Every structure is written in structure tokens, then in C-alpha cells.
Amino acid sequence: MSFLKNWRFILLIAALVIGTAIIAFNGMHFGIDFRGGTLFTIQLSQKVSSQSQLQNIEMIIQQRLDYTGLKDTKVSGFGDEFIIAQVAETNPVQIAKMESLLRKQGRFESVLDGNVVFTGADFIQITKDTQKGYGFFKQGDFYEWRLPFTLKHEAASRFAQAAFHKCVRTGFDAQARTSQYECDKTYFFIDRPIDAVLIYPKPLYDTDKDLYLQGSIAENIPAATKIDDVLNSIMTPNFVYDQNLSAEQIASLSGLAKTNPNAMVPSTIDSETRAKLVGMGFTVKEVQFRNGVPWSWDTAGLRQIISLSEDIANMDKANVSEVKVFSDLYIRGGATSTTDAMEKLTSLSVLLESGSLPIPVQSISKETISPSLGKEFFKIALIMGLLAIVAVAIVIFLRYRHVSLSASIMAMTLCEAYLVLAFASLIKWNLDIAAVAGIIAAVGTGVDDQIIITDELLKKSYADSHVSLTSRVKRAFFLVLSTAAVTIATMLPIVILGGGMSKLVGFAITTIAGVLIGITITRPAYGEIAKFLLAKEEARKAAKAQERN
Secondary structure: OHHHHOHHHHHHHHHHHHHHHHHHHHOOOEOHHHHOEEEEEEEEOOOOOOHHHHHHHHHHHHHHHHOOOOOOEEEEEEOOOEEEEEEOOOOHHHHHHHHHHHHOOOOEEEEEOOEEEEEHHHEEEEOOOHHHOOEEEEEOOEEEEEEEEEEOHHHHHHHHHHHOOOEEEEEEEOOOOEEEEEEOEEEEEEOOOOOEEEEEEHHHHHHHHHHHHHOEOOOOEOOOOOHHHHHHHHOOOEEEEOOOOOHHHHHHHHHHOOOOOEEEEEOOOOHHHHHHHHHHOOEEEEEOOOOOOOHHHHHOOEEEEEEOOOOOOOOOOOOHHHOOOOOEEEEEEEEOOHHHHHHHHHHHHHHHHHOOOOOOEEEEEEEEEOHHHHHHHHHHHHHHHHHHHHHHHHHHHHHHOOHHHHHHHHHHHHHHHHHHHHHHHHOOOOEOHHHHHHHHHHHHHHHHHHHHHHHHHHOHHHOOOOOOHHHHHHHHHHHHHHHHHHHHHHHHHHHHHOOOOHHHHHHHHHHHHHHHHHHHHHHHHHHHHHHHHHHHHHHHHHHHHHHHO
């Protein structure tokens, strides 16, 4: 067979060998459609301002998801206000934890006397060395967890000066020969509401007041905490109303609607008050009240309240210029169990290490596909592909009534699909239903092109002319290349601008890959095989004609 020595056929064989090696080495990568997983669609509260800001957001979200141990995650931007995150996880508990992490902007602030003294951006590192205090420890009936961190020198100096002499001497311990102090408290926040107002029904305010006085080890609230001190540290306008908002409160709120557009309200708020807030131009955001936890604690993103110590307050120094700067500090908290302690410690570590999102998250929607359903999808896609191949094979045979020619067309079609799969394995592209549809579309395009080549070779107008089979193949390839160029031009905008539309991008990539593989490898090889088969057929017919004569 002369075509076996042709470089086009040899190229096809080499491509199949290389493709097999790639698949054997890399394996196939399947998307959530086939193996199960969850797709988060994250809407930002405003549009990104630049490509670098978008990449920063993608990196932060990727880091938060990777921290859960799922290295097989994919994060990409879609447009200028959406982020698509895909994870290979379907467990409802784990998904809820991920969603909780993704919803947080992660803006850490330490407040002292109503002023922010340092933020998460001032951290040099989070220390995870148990020798330096990292971890959790048994404390009576509870567990205390600690997260050491190191501040930049400028922030540490600012904190030292802000804390200078913020303790009051309350007594003297004669036995220990040490003074006793009562010190101001620092308040640690994650995502403190900075553009909002707090709307407090009086009964809920009274409940919060009692809960703060009681304190909570599990929530890191010291006993005898005063609600007014907490509200002062939140630094957000708050309005306590009895049954209805007063005229004075309505006037104040109306003036705040533009600068503080978010009204934080309890989920039990009455419809009349809600309607008034909406009418003023506020966006009403409901926050659930957790039993035993002050409503304002969750609403404000408070994580803990820690009293200063006399050494941090530099009580032994007479002048602020002599203050000792402490760069190594730690965040601590309480928990009811080792599991609770580890979850709180891990969650805070993730937020602080990944950093703060430059734009808050407005909403998150998710789509989850179980592994068993994914397997069913894979089975259906496989059946669809086989049915498509069988249907095409029948049509081809009915058209040409030539077994060898029909078999060659189908063989090239299968080779093309196989090489597209090898390409997907090479670039580690996750195959989903849309990608499989793209492969089927590329196969369909390949069959069309092979029909064009075959028809050109079989044209009756050339039968008695001097035009050779090689020239006819060249004529056919002009049409094939034109069709391929149109297909690629149609698909390229989806690849370039598709962004987070991963399903459409998957369809476009596999279609383009199929077309390029076809015009460079499989269709030239088919042209050589078709020339050989038709030349052999013509020689057989010529021999029969000669025998009859």
C-alpha cells in the first residue's frame, strides 16, 4: 500500500502514538458533570476596576478553596462582576463551610477606643508553630485556641502608642507584690460594616445587653461587657426604637441613606419598619439572631474582645516616647470541643492568610452534582457519542456503497476524536458535557470535510479529463480550509471572551482542537487513503473493461 509510506499517513500514526502516551501519562480529567462536584457563582457587590484586581480576587478565592485540601479547584472571572469557582466536593457540610468562607470579604480590623489601630494588611505572617502558642488547649470545661501573628513594625508602634497607659490601677496584691489593673479592651472584627446602620428593636437591644453582661466563653465575649462599649467600637450608626421609628430617627436615617446605604436589621423586623427603610433608599439586609449570642455580635462581624495587659499598655513607662513595641501578638478564643476549636482556628487562619477581598461579595449561588449522577451523565454522553458514530457510519455507507471508503472515513473520525481527547489530557482540560458536545461537533465537521474530499475525487466531470486525483484533493482542501477558518473564527470569541462560562469555553476549545487536528493530521491522511482506494477501484474497473474487450 503506497499510502503507508506517505508522510501524511506517517504523521497520523505518530500523532496517535504520542496521544496514547499523553493519555497514559496524564489520564483524562473530567469536570463536575461526570465526576460530581459543586459550581459556585459569586457575584461581587461592584464591578472590578482592572484586570489585576480581578486576578487578585481569583487568587484569594483559589487560596481559600485550596486550604480545604481540595487542590482540584478551578476559579475564573466572568465579565467584570462575577467569579466562577468549581470544586470536586459534594458533601453538604463541607460545601456550607466553603460557602461561608467565600461569602466573607475577610477584612480584619483591631479597634481600640473607637479607632482602628491595625488591620490584616499589617500582618507580616501567621505563625503555626505550637512552640510559639499556636493550637488549642484544655481550659477547664472549655478549650482555648490561639493564633499567633507578627505585625509590621509601623503597625506595632501605632498599636503600642494607642494602648499606652490604657489601664487603671485598681489595687495591690501584697502577696505577689504586684499592682492590679483594669485595662481597656481591643475588639477584633472580620468584615465590620462600614457603610451601614444598625436598626435595633428595643426588646432585642435589651436581650443583647443582658447577653453581653453574661459573657460567652464559646464566642470570646468577656463577662460584664457593656453593650455601649461594643456599639462604640463598631463605629456604625445605630438606632434603637421601641415600637416605631421616631420622627427624629427617621430624619437622621434619611440623611444617612446615601453614605450608609445598608440597613442591618434582625430577621424578625416588622414589615412597617422595613417598608420605611426601603422608602428612604436603604438596602435592607437581614441577620439571623442566634440563640445565646448577641445579635450585634454577628451583625458587626465581631470575633473577640481582649483586655489589654499592663505590659502591652507600658504601665512601667512614664513617657510615650519610651514605649516598648510588641510585634508578636496572638488572637485567642474559646470553644466547646476540640472540633469546634480547630474549625474556628482554621477558618480564621484561612481568612487572614488569604487576605481581604478588595470588593465584598454580594451573593453566591451554587450548583451541585452528585458523583452517582455524574456517572449517569458520563454513561449517557458515551451512548450519545456511539449512536452518533453509528448513525454517521450508516449514512456514509448508504451514500457511497463502498465498504473500504466508508470504513476509512469512520476510522479517521475515530482517530480525530481520540486525538482531541489526547489534547484535552495534555492541557489538563476538564471534560464536561459541553466539551463532549464539542467533540461530537468537531467529528461532524470532520465527516463533512471528508465527504467534500471524497465527492471531489468522485466527480464525474473529471472522470475522462486529464485532472489527476492529487489535483482533485487540492481542490477539495481549498473548501475544507475555508470551512475550518469559518468554524475557528466563530469559536475564538467564546474562548477569548468566555471568561467564567466554562461550559461554552469547553465546547469551543474542543471544537477548535478537532478542526485543527483534522486539517493538519487526519484529513490529509484520509486524502492519501482515499486516493489509494479510488485509484485501486479505477484500476480494477479498467482491468474488468479490458477483460470484456
